Amino acid sequence: MPTTGLDVTRMRLLREVGLRGSIAAAAREVGLTASAVSQQIAALERDTGLALLDRSPRGVALTGAGRLLAARAGEVADVLEAARADVERLAGTVGGVVAVSAVASAAATFVSAAVGALRDEAPGLEVVVAAAEPASSLARLLAGDAELAIVDEYDGVPLALPEGMRTTPLGDEPLVLVHPTSRRPPRRLARLGDERWVLPPEDAACGRAVRVACRAAGFEPHVSWETDDMLLLARAVADGHGITLLPRRSVAADVDGIARAAVDPAMRRRLVAVTRVSVASRPAVQTVLAALQQAARRAGR
Numbered sequence: 001m002p003t004t005g006l007d008v009t010r011m012r013l014l015r016e017v018g019l020r021g022s023i024a025a026a027a028r029e030v031g032l033t034a035s036a037v038s039q040q041i042a043a044l045e046r047d048t049g050l051a052l053l054d055r056s057p058r059g060v061a062l063t064g065a066g067r068l069l070a071a072r073a074g075e076v077a078d079v080l081e082a083a084r085a086d087v088e089r090l091a092g093t094v095g096g097v098v099a100v101s102a103v104a105s106a107a108a109t110f111v112s113a114a115v116g117a118l119r120d121e122a123p124g125l126e127v128v129v130a131a132a133e134p135a136s137s138l139a140r141l142l143a144g145d146a147e148l149a150i151v152d153e154y155d156g157v158p159l160a161l162p163e164g165m166r167t168t169p170l171g172d173e174p175l176v177l178v179h180p181t182s183r184r185p186p187r188r189l190a191r192l193g194d195e196r197w198v199l200p201p202e203d204a205a206c207g208r209a210v211r212v213a214c215r216a217a218g219f220e221p222h223v224s225w226e227t228d229d230m231l232l233l234a235r236a237v238a239d240g241h242g243i244t245l246l247p248r249r250s251v252a253a254d255v256d257g258i259a260r261a262a263v264d265p266a267m268r269r270r271l272v273a274v275t276r277v278s279v280a281s282r283p284a285v286q287t288v289l290a291a292l293q294q295a296a297r298r299a300g301r
Contacts, residue, residue: 010044011073013037014052018062018070019143044069077144078164081278085285094283095124100292101137102129102150103205104230105250106271110170111150114288114295122287133228134159134205141165141276147285149274150292152247154209155267156216166280168273168289170296175210175267176260178234178251179243188264193219196242200228206269210245213267234258249299271296 016026017037027034045052052066062070087093102111107129115127132140134151141149142162150170153159161167179185185195192214199221200207207228214221225236231252237244238257247269251260273292279285 006047007040007044008073008076010040010047011069011076013040014044014062014066015070015073015077017041017053017060018067019139022059078276078278081144081276082281085279085282088283089281092283094122094287096284097126097128098148098284098288099128099130099140099146100148100150100288101132101140101146103134103137103152103271104131104228105247106150106152106170107131109249110295110299111292113299114291117295118288118291121291122284125284125287127288133203135203138162138274141274147275147279147282148288148292150271151274152205152269152271154205154269156212157205157209159205159272161274164277165274166277168275168293170271170273170293171300172268172270173248173300175206175245175263175269176248176251177243177263178237178246178258178260180238180240181257181259182240184259184261185243187261189213190217190219192243193217193221195222196224197221198225198227198233198236198242198244199223200233201226204228206246206250209267209269213245231255 013026013030016029017023020026020029023037024034027037030037041053048069050065051063052069054061054063100111111129115129118125118127130146137146137149137151138161140146151159177185177187186192199210202208202211211221224242227233230246230250233244233246234252234255236242238255245263245267248260251258273289275285275289
């Protein structure tokens with residue numbers, strides 16, 4: 001017989017299991033043993049009279065009832081975050097930790113500049129930065145592991161955002177054809193089908209966008225080097241291993257032997273800051289976002 005009360009802590013643990021994909025991963029996140037998490041969720045199942053986890057030799061997954069309850073736990077977390085934002089706003093507090101998850105090219109440029117400026121402007125604020133692809137950054141945002149995500153969206157590859165998010169444009173830039181200085185390949189994308197390519201993996205936003213553009217131009221790029229390390233991409237081009245298309249600010253400036261050129265048709269990427277609506281009004285988050293906007297404008301100039 002289910003009881004009438006629901007334990008919020010147990011609901012939070014259930015949500016963590018859904019977000020992290022396993023009891024062990026959820027346990028690591030909250031600082032408990034896997035056994036303790038399992039016992040708490042079993043107690044929640046007794047409280048509700050429902051099976052919340054589908055346990056199998058392959059692992060665990062939330063049942064339909066588990067997903068519903070985990071979603072409610074997410075709503076509770078949003079309410080608590082919004083309450084915290086209200087308290088900080090009323091108190092005029094600009095401090096604490098703000099975690100930012102950003103695409104590497106942004107992290108290395110204007111995000112770094114913004115964090116450096118904030119060390120002097122808001123000494124009570126600690127900004128923690130992790131470089132990650134957009135999908136990973138949005139997952140961290142949903143899980144509450146980050147307050148801000150800096151993601152990029154490319155022509156031809158729209159980015160799907162989860163519900164409950166607020167976006168702030170940070171500017172856009174062209175993709176440029178990067179080639180060795182020893183040769184000048186054609187500028188029209190449709191004429192580059194015989195070239196060897198140096199590209200990020202297809203599960204990276206830029207790698208996927210370039211492949212989509214090449215396929216639209218009538219060919220599948222012959223990829224001879226594949227890496228998400230932008231410095232290695234530029235070095236591979238300089239060493240003659242192929243050509244690439246990269247956002248302008250992703251091209252390493254300190255690599256000799258490479259040249260940049262416009263490509264036809266033109267391609268662009270847009271940089272966007274994303275945050276959960278529940279934390280967007282936190283003074284600390286607003287301060288970091290304002291610094292990012294200012295730094296992005298300067299970098300664009």
